[in-house]
Amino acid sequence: MGGRVAIAATGPVSLAAGREVALAGGNAVDVAVAAAMTAMSTEPGIVSLAGGAYVSVWPAAGDPVVLDGNVEMPGRGLPAERFGAGVHEVTTDYGGGVTLFAGHGSVATPGAVVACELAVEELGTVPWADVVAPAARACSDGFVVGGAAAKYLSHTARSLFGEDPEAFRVVTRDDGSPVVAGDVMTNHLLADVLDLVAREGASVLTTGQVGRAMVDDMAAHGGLITHRDLAEYTPLVRPPVRRTVGDWDLAVNPPPSVGGPMLAVMLGEMGRRGYWHWPDIIEIQRAVLAYRRSVHDLAPDLDAAGHELLLTVDRHGLAGLPTSSSTANVSVVDSDGTACAVTMSSGYGAGITVPGTGMLLNNALGEPELNRLGLHRLVPGIRLASNMAPTTGRTRDGRVLAIGSPGADRITTALMQVLAQGCLHGADLRHAIEAPRLHVRFDDDGTVVVEHESDERIALAVREAGLRGSDQGTHQMYFGGVGAAYRREDGRLEAAGDPRREAAVEVVAVA
Numbered sequence: 001m002g003g004r005v006a007i008a009a010t011g012p013v014s015l016a017a018g019r020e021v022a023l024a025g026g027n028a029v030d031v032a033v034a035a036a037m038t039a040m041s042t043e044p045g046i047v048s049l050a051g052g053a054y055v056s057v058w059p060a061a062g063d064p065v066v067l068d069g070n071v072e073m074p075g076r077g078l079p080a081e082r083f084g085a086g087v088h089e090v091t092t093d094y095g096g097g098v099t100l101f102a103g104h105g106s107v108a109t110p111g112a113v114v115a116c117e118l119a120v121e122e123l124g125t126v127p128w129a130d131v132v133a134p135a136a137r138a139c140s141d142g143f144v145v146g147g148a149a150a151k152y153l154s155h156t157a158r159s160l161f162g163e164d165p166e167a168f169r170v171v172t173r174d175d176g177s178p179v180v181a182g183d184v185m186t187n188h189l190l191a192d193v194l195d196l197v198a199r200e201g202a203s204v205l206t207t208g209q210v211g212r213a214m215v216d217d218m219a220a221h222g223g224l225i226t227h228r229d230l231a232e233y234t235p236l237v238r239p240p241v242r243r244t245v246g247d248w249d250l251a252v253n254p255p256p257s258v259g260g261p262m263l264a265v266m267l268g269e270m271g272r273r274g275y276w277h278w279p280d281i282i283e284i285q286r287a288v289l290a291y292r293r294s295v296h297d298l299a300p301d302l303d304a305a306g307h308e309l310l311l312t313v314d315r316h317g318l319a320g321l322p323t324s325s326s327t328a329n330v331s332v333v334d335s336d337g338t339a340c341a342v343t344m345s346s347g348y349g350a351g352i353t354v355p356g357t358g359m360l361l362n363n364a365l366g367e368p369e370l371n372r373l374g375l376h377r378l379v380p381g382i383r384l385a386s387n388m389a390p391t392t393g394r395t396r397d398g399r400v401l402a403i404g405s406p407g408a409d410r411i412t413t414a415l416m417q418v419l420a421q422g423c424l425h426g427a428d429l430r431h432a433i434e435a436p437r438l439h440v441r442f443d444d445d446g447t448v449v450v451e452h453e454s455d456e457r458i459a460l461a462v463r464e465a466g467l468r469g470s471d472q473g474t475h476q477m478y479f480g481g482v483g484a485a486y487r488r489e490d491g492r493l494e495a496a497g498d499p500r501r502e503a504a505v506e507v508v509a510v511a
Helices: 012-023 028-042 112-123 128-141 147-156 165-171 188-200 209-220 227-232 259-273 278-294 302-320 410-423 429-434 456-464
Strands: 003-009 052-058 065-069 088-092 098-102 236-238 241-245 248-252 327-334 339-345 391-394 400-404 438-442 448-452 468-471 483-487 493-496 504-510
Touching: 003 012, 003 028, 012 028, 012 128, 012 327, 012 504, 028 052, 028 112, 028 128, 028 188, 028 327, 028 339, 052 112, 052 391, 052 400, 065 112, 112 128, 112 339, 128 188, 188 209, 209 227, 241 259, 241 410, 248 259, 248 410, 259 278, 259 302, 259 410, 278 410, 278 438, 278 456, 327 400, 327 493, 339 391, 339 400, 391 410, 400 410, 410 429, 410 438, 429 483, 429 493, 448 456, 456 468, 493 504
Parallel strands: 003 493, 327 483, 448 468
Antiparallel strands: 003 327, 003 483, 003 504, 052 065, 052 339, 065 236, 088 098, 241 248, 248 391, 327 339, 391 400, 400 483, 438 448, 483 493
């Protein structure tokens, strides 16, 4: 390809994968997918190949597009009595105490890898096998455990993964003790799976031998995923929601994603207000997130609800609104001007693997915040709710951006504030990411609490709004982990990671 590639990855292992593919001639899509595939293979507990992902691409020549590889509600062809079971409650002390549902009945139909494969085939420049190879090699040769995975597993290795011996081996040391950051781990079973995926394609995980093993294990233990679910799963190509913010034309994850429309509404309102202050951030978050909590998350059709929300706000502004968790992100921009952001999630994890594969499964059906209608209440084949909001953008003078974040419902508020700093206040990329953040949270009784990082201007805005504030200190992982890659108007590239969460960034020179 020639030129340079800016990479904001999840850590050194995924960065090395992206670098390898860049040096082999890959464009931004190839590089981002290689880093994402490696993250999903080497960050146990954080993300998994058996989860969901969105791949947001704005090609150097052409319109932006989002490839929807999010998880689906399974259960095609099953009798009604199979639904509502197959899960068990797990309580951990992670994040101050999290209760979730795990087990075979918590696993949604995964789509991350098939979406990644489609992105490379349609928009990349190197063979799929070359994109997958770094992930397979890392699992076979050994990878260094990152801080985020080590922290999460220190709370969940036994309580969540302890009932499945294979899963427990994947998330602990050889002697069963907890992993710590810096440990070197291998996953030879998963390396073999990745070798197959490289040679035969993502169908290995759906209609191939791994998919068949998954279905057999689900049938034996009360899970819902069937052969039909895997065979009929298709990554969907969607036009993004477009919003103008300052000089920027931003392309945001569309419905049925929840995170994308909420971010689009927030950004649209920020764009209307222009030069904003902290009271604006509080007011906009409070209005949009209250709507989400009381109306949108309870909608049976998130696609229709998302488009209705966007249309209503476009016509009437925020006054028109009715009042009634683990992720990772990779962002890449190349010097040709292609931008790609991949956000992926497997929830908290189901605590199990597909036997004999070393591949941990998602628990998307067991995350209460993504299933507000109740356990197994969706129709099979429906995409689940998602907070993921990978975003790309361009300006008329040649600037290009790829950006995203992990962080559950803080994804949208983190991206809102970073993009508002950069697009409206003119902050440079690193300053926009490092600036203090706030997040409006609602207690179960509807009480508003403004969680925020230490900043006197934010604290004053909270007091003036008459709301309760909670100072969380400086650069807390609670407020997301934004990663961005950027091309300036003069063609220079840069990448920036978030001090709140482990990240690795580099601008790679390609011969």
